[in-house]
Amino acid sequence: xxRTGTALAWSNAGKxxxxxxxxxxxxxxxxxxxxxxxxxxxxxxxATLIPTDLTLDHFVRVLDVGGFGQFMRNSAIVAVGxxxxxxAVALLAAVAVARFAFTFRKAVLVLILxxxxxxxxxxVIPLFLQAKNxxxxxxxxxxxxxxxxxxxxxxxxxxxxxxxxxxKEVEEAAYMDGASWGxxxxxxxxxxxxxxxxxxxxxxFITAWNEFIFALTFLQDADKYTVAVGxxxxxxxxxxxxxxxxxxxxxxxxxxxxxFVVVQRRLASGLTAGAVKG
Numbered sequence: 703x704x705r706t707g708t709a710l711a712w713s714n715a716g717k718x719x720x721x722x723x724x725x726x727x728x729x730x731x732x733x734x735x736x737x738x739x740x741x742x743x744x745x746x747x748x749a750t751l752i753p754t755d756l757t758l759d760h761f762v763r764v765l766d767v768g769g770f771g772q773f774m775r776n777s778a779i780v781a782v783g784x785x786x787x788x789x790a791v792a793l794l795a796a797v798a799v800a801r802f803a804f805t806f807r808k809a810v811l812v813l814i815l816x817x818x819x820x821x822x823x824x825x826v827i828p829l830f831l832q833a834k835n836x837x838x839x840x841x842x843x844x845x846x847x848x849x850x851x852x853x854x855x856x857x858x859x860x861x862x863x864x865x866x867x868x869x870k871e872v873e874e875a876a877y878m879d880g881a882s883w884g885x886x887x888x889x890x891x892x893x894x895x896x897x898x899x900x901x902x903x904x905x906x907f908i909t910a911w912n913e914f915i916f917a918l919t920f921l922q923d924a925d926k927y928t929v930a931v932g933x934x935x936x937x938x939x940x941x942x943x944x945x946x947x948x949x950x951x952x953x954x955x956x957x958x959x960x961x962f963v964v965v966q967r968r969l970a971s972g973l974t975a976g977a978v979k980g
């Protein structure tokens with residue numbers, strides 16, 4: 703018994719050390735980024751592992767000189783617009799393919815999967831030419847529409863599982879109580895599939911916030927750049943100033959972290975509930 707207990711203790715200690723090592727390995731780049739952003743010496747002698755002299759001047763420079771305040775506003779407009787529209791459209795489409803029988807229903811689902819398999823790089827030129835013909839280049843609205851095309855296939859496919867997991871008897875009970883389809887949708891169906899909407903919204907938000915290739919291709923005016931394009935241009939102009947570059951990178955990271963913290967509970971339940979029924 704004593705040997706068994708000792709072996710179990712060593713096993714648990716090994717697991718704990720392994721988890722700690724993985725955590726350090728995963729979090730160290732983020733720590734290095736944030737510590738360099740507040741390190742006075744980062745722009746001159748190079749960042750240190752544990753900064754001794756801290757400053758916020760790098761952030762001030764990035765916001766004032768680098769124009770990242772405007773870049774973040776542009777990205778916020780694009781990301782929020784993409785999340786709201788994709789959530790609404792994907793939910794209605796998921797209800798349609800999960801609840802209603804219509805011609806080519808399975809073909810639509812297969813096409814949704816096929817669209818997800820197409821590499822984004824292969825779509826740059828066709829979408830650029832289409833946006834040019836529609837006079838939507840150098841426009842945040844045009845960028846929102848492009849990101850919707852990327853987000854909707856995944857969102858529709860995932861939300862279909864959530865809608866299908868809701869028993870039809872729940873909807874029928876609402877009808878028997880005198881509710882219309884709209885009332886049933888808002889009061890019964892939407893609260894039940896809300897975790898799925900949150901999970902797909904996270905994907906849409908990350909896609910719109912971090913995407914670089916299409917933003918670089920579609921946008922021409924500096925006052926319309928998103929954070930990804932703004933960081934690339936800022937790094938090209940300040941290659942040696944690692945303090946400012948890391949401050950800009952930190953500013954881009956913070957909204958994503960805040961978004962995850964706000965929705966983490968519903969995200970966790972959404973990812974598990976979505977696997978209940980296909």
